[in-house]
Amino acid sequence: MAAPELEQLIGLLSKLPAFGPRSARRAVLSLLKQKESKFVPLVAAMQTVLDKVDACPVCGNMDTSKPCSVCQDEKRDKTLVCVVQDVADLWALERAGVFKGVYHVLGGVLSALDGIGPDELTINELIQKAALGTVKEVVLALPATVEGQTTVHYLSDKLSEFNVNVSTLSRGVPVGGELDYLDDGTLQLAFKARRNV
Amino acid sequence: MAAPELEQLIGLLSKLPAFGPRSARRAVLSLLKQKESKFVPLVAAMQTVLDKVDACPVCGNMDTSKPCSVCQDEKRDKTLVCVVQDVADLWALERAGVFKGVYHVLGGVLSALDGIGPDELTINELIQKAALGTVKEVVLALPATVEGQTTVHYLSDKLSEFNVNVSTLSRGVPVGGELDYLDDGTLQLAFKARRNV
Numbered sequence: 321m322a323a324p325e326l327e328q329l330i331g332l333l334s335k336l337p338a339f340g341p342r343s344a345r346r347a348v349l350s351l352l353k354q355k356e357s358k359f360v361p362l363v364a365a366m367q368t369v370l371d372k373v374d375a376c377p378v379c380g381n382m383d384t385s386k387p388c389s390v391c392q393d394e395k396r397d398k399t400l401v402c403v404v405q406d407v408a409d410l411w412a413l414e415r416a417g418v419f420k421g422v423y424h425v426l427g428g429v430l431s432a433l434d435g436i437g438p439d440e441l442t443i444n445e446l447i448q449k450a451a452l453g454t455v456k457e458v459v460l461a462l463p464a465t466v467e468g469q470t471t472v473h474y475l476s477d478k479l480s481e482f483n484v485n486v487s488t489l490s491r492g493v494p495v496g497g498e499l500d501y502l503d504d505g506t507l508q509l510a511f512k513a514r515r516n517v
Numbered sequence: 518m519a520a521p522e523l524e525q526l527i528g529l530l531s532k533l534p535a536f537g538p539r540s541a542r543r544a545v546l547s548l549l550k551q552k553e554s555k556f557v558p559l560v561a562a563m564q565t566v567l568d569k570v571d572a573c574p575v576c577g578n579m580d581t582s583k584p585c586s587v588c589q590d591e592k593r594d595k596t597l598v599c600v601v602q603d604v605a606d607l608w609a610l611e612r613a614g615v616f617k618g619v620y621h622v623l624g625g626v627l628s629a630l631d632g633i634g635p636d637e638l639t640i641n642e643l644i645q646k647a648a649l650g651t652v653k654e655v656v657l658a659l660p661a662t663v664e665g666q667t668t669v670h671y672l673s674d675k676l677s678e679f680n681v682n683v684s685t686l687s688r689g690v691p692v693g694g695e696l697d698y699l700d701d702g703t704l705q706l707a708f709k710a711r712r713n714v
Contacts, residue, residue: 322608323581325569329562335555337547338540347533349604352570352579358532359567365526366560372522373549382549384520407546411519 380425380442382407390414390422397421399456401449403475405429405463413461421459424449429462429471443475450482457485464491577622577639579604587611587619594618596653598646600672602626602660610658618656621646626659626668640672647679654682661688 322330326348333344351359375381376388383389390396390410400421404410410423426441438444449455458479462468476486492510493502502510519527523545530541548556572578573585580586587593597618601607607620623638635641646652655676659665673683689707690699699707 322579322611323570323586325562325565325581326579329559329566332555332559332562336544338535338544343535345605345608347535348566349579350534352566352572352604355567358529359563362526362529363560363563363567365522365529366556366563368522369526369545369549370552370556370560373520375549382519382523382546384522389520407549408542411542414519 379410379423380407380427381410381423395420399454400459401446401455401457402459402461403446404461405468409461419459421457424458426462426471429465429467430474431467438474441471443478446475447478450479450484453483455482455484457487460486460488462488464489576607576620577604577624578607578620592617596651597656598643598652598654599656599658600643601658602665606658616656618654623659623668626662626664627671628664635671638668640675643672644675647676647681650680652679652681654684657683657685659685661686 330341330344330348333339333347334341336344339347351362372384373382374386376383376386376391378387378391381388381390385392397420400419401424402413402419402421403424403426404413405426405428407425410425413419413423424442424446426443426446428436428441430436430438430441446458450458458475460472460475462471472488476488479486490513491506492513493499493506499507527538527541527545530536530544531538533541536544548559569581570579571583573580573583573588575584575588578585578587582589594617597616598621599610599616599618600621600623601610602623602625604622607622610616610620621639621643623640623643625633625638627633627635627638643655647655655672657669657672659668669685673685676683687710688703689710690696690703696704
């Protein structure tokens with residue numbers, strides 16, 4: 321058996337998404353083989369992120385500054401709020417560079433099966449933002465799953481009390497999508513929502 | 518975009534085996550969500566392993582003690598040396614608990630394609646061990662690949678000069694192996710090497 325210190329590290333790593341015990345072991349050995357070039361910088365980078373990065377109190381984004389750089393950006397349109405499931409989705413939208421408003425990280429989607437109700441998410445915080453009257457549009461950029469769409473309906477219902485425009489992402493054939501690789505649901509939806517060219 | 522500190526950590530993580538940029542991002546976010554319960558212990562465990570674990574100067578195993586706990590173990594038969602490709606294979610044999618001798622980590626196998634010749638591996642160190650005259654048997658526990666078997670032939674040739682018995686692992690149907698899931702090579706080999714019950 322490996323030393324207890326090694327076993328402990330492998331155990332902790334194997335709880336991360338994408339890792340199992342075998343790949344955690346391989347990762348640790350690969351780090352040990354290149355201590356100076358890989359292991360030392362990785363531990364230093366982890367310590368820095370651990371010390372400096374925290375959730376933004378306004379939107380829930382993970383950043384080194386509080387509020388986060390998106391919320392602090394003067395050029396961002398604060399009247400436009402995009403609701404996302406988690407920080408990974410926020411980063412994906414930022415990489416795409418299409419949205420110039422601010423975000424609201426929900427922390428998940430409603431799911432009766434997983435026991436996630438409105439109180440487990442930041443829905444109250446979203447309602448409070450809408451109640452301030454400064455928000456003109458809320459874009460619900462939630463996943464196109466049953467749970468995601470249930471959440472869209474729940475939120476648009478809640479937000480209908482306020483004077484805000486509620487929108488959601490369009491659905492259809494993704495860019496570069498071959499039709500025969502797409503699922504039936506997407507094809508039906510794309511057909512129904514077809515538009516004149 | 519995420520903060521540069523986050524991007525740097527994601528970049529370093531995504532170079533690990535089993536990780537890509539997407540899974541590295543997910544892992545970092547999952548750590549940030551559970552800072553106290555996951556992130557702090559992981560960084561501490563990494564720092565401990567970085568400080569304490571090193572390659573054993575005798576066999577190449579990764580351990581907190583030098584020589585490693587296997588080489589220091591009085592109950593281990595030092596006349597039996599098992600040659601493995603890397604530390605992961607050593608650990609696999611230790612988990613199986615079948616071998617009571619000591620190890621020799623080769624650091625890879627001979628591969629003309631990857632430019633790995635005898636000098637890239639710890640073959641000279643193995644020959645030196647054999648030349649001491651205290652080793653009775655060398656078990657070549659190398660992978661059943663073309664490169665692995667080339668290395669087996671090379672090593673058994675080199676070791677034939679000395680008074681040591683050279684052996685290799687048996688080949689055939691693995692335990693629990695369904696015949697129709699096995700490759701043709703293994704089936705042919707298992708048939709040729711069939712034995713009376």
